[in-house]
Amino acid sequence: ATENNLSGSSEWIENKREALKNEGYAYIDMSDLVSGDKLSIKSHPLLKSVIKDALRSVKQAGNDKSLYDLYKDQHHGSDDITNNMLEEKNYLPFINAINMPSMEVKFTGTKYPKGTCLDTFEFFENTKIDSDMTKHKQIVELLGLIVLNLAEAPLIPYSFPELSTSLDRFTKDLEKYTRHIIDSLESNKLPNIKFDSLHRALEMLRSAGLTYEEFVNSWRQYIAETEDLEPTLLSMKRWKWNDDLVSFNQRFLFKDSSPTRPGFLNMLIGLPFMAPNVEDDEWQWNSFPTIRDSLYTRDFGKVQSDINQVATLISMAAQRLFDPYG
Numbered sequence: 246a247t248e249n250n251l252s253g254s255s256e257w258i259e260n261k262r263e264a265l266k267n268e269g270y271a272y273i274d275m276s277d278l279v280s281g282d283k284l285s286i287k288s289h290p291l292l293k294s295v296i297k298d299a300l301r302s303v304k305q306a307g308n309d310k311s312l313y314d315l316y317k318d319q320h321h322g323s324d325d326i327t328n329n330m331l332e333e334k335n336y337l338p339f340i341n342a343i344n345m346p347s348m349e350v351k352f353t354g355t356k357y358p359k360g361t362c363l364d365t366f367e368f369f370e371n372t373k374i375d376s377d378m379t380k381h382k383q384i385v386e387l388l389g390l391i392v393l394n395l396a397e398a399p400l401i402p403y404s405f406p407e408l409s410t411s412l413d414r415f416t417k418d419l420e421k422y423t424r425h426i427i428d429s430l431e432s433n434k435l436p437n438i439k440f441d442s443l444h445r446a447l448e449m450l451r452s453a454g455l456t457y458e459e460f461v462n463s464w465r466q467y468i469a470e471t472e473d474l475e476p477t478l479l480s481m482k483r484w485k486w487n488d489d490l491v492s493f494n495q496r497f498l499f500k501d502s503s504p505t506r507p508g509f510l511n512m513l514i515g516l517p518f519m520a521p522n523v524e525d526d527e528w529q530w531n532s533f534p535t536i537r538d539s540l541y542t543r544d545f546g547k548v549q550s551d552i553n554q555v556a557t558l559i560s561m562a563a564q565r566l567f568d569p570y571g
Contacts, residue, residue: 344513518534
């Protein structure tokens with residue numbers, strides 16, 4: 246039911262909301278996986294490292310280079326992965342309703358009649374998009390490695406350094422977007438929006454992320470030195486970390502019982518109302534959606550309130566990571 250306002254994925258989430266909130270930590274969208282030769286990847290910052298690790302492990306067809314090399318070659322030498330997941334796809338309710346870190350990995354390049362009567366395997370064969378199924382083999386291997394890592398890693402392989410770096414970039418973009426909106430006003434009295442609380446909260450989150458990275462490294466070193474023997478107390482600490490990483494994502498959901506936009510509850514990562522449905526490279530649309538919505542409506546009192554509220558949520562989430570055993 247994707248075409249009917251994403252009702253299929255939305256209702257599936259509603260039916261499993263509690264289980265997903267308590268146990269879910271990643272969603273992979275696999276619609277229209279192959280329609281060309283360009284490797285396109287979009288992802289929540291927490292999942293970027295696990296994607297890059299898998300890219301390095303999958304070889305291109307006909308040479309010894311990896312898909313990581315292909316991705317960099319096709320993106321001007323950069324391995325950056327965008328978070329602008331803007332299209333009307335099943336990942337939207339996972340992001341906006343329950344803040345589950347999501348990703349989309351696919352080959353693009355050819356316009357494909359998705360959702361029409363031409364969306365058939367016969368049409369796919371006739372257009373010779375991937376006649377020898379090489380791209381399909383590569384994408385299945387890549388996604389298989391990602392899924393295995395996410396499912397089997399003793400500690401959820403979230404990357405807090407990637408999250409901190411991305412949030413810093415999103416904040417700079419938000420400040421720039423704020424100046425853009427204010428500069429468009431025809432008034433002698435311009436609002437003074439402050440981002441100090443948000444910057445302080447991001448510093449706390451960066452430090453908290455280092456706490457997690459330190460635990461991961463010390464856990465790995467201990468297991469290596471003891472030939473994979475894990476004492477019960479260390480197991481319990483590891484389990485607690487995993488539980489807190491899952492609950493970390495839930496801390497950024499809008500708590501108001503009557504939100505302005507039902508189903509759009511994510512205050513950290515998610516779509517503002519006026520975001521385009523395709524990436525336009527102008528702004529980091531899929532970030533701080535409530536703040537951007539308030540900027541769009543020129544409600545500057547709410548803008549400052551939303552900034553402070555998001556900063557408080559980040560600080561509280563960071564504090565929990567500082568003290569994961571409490």
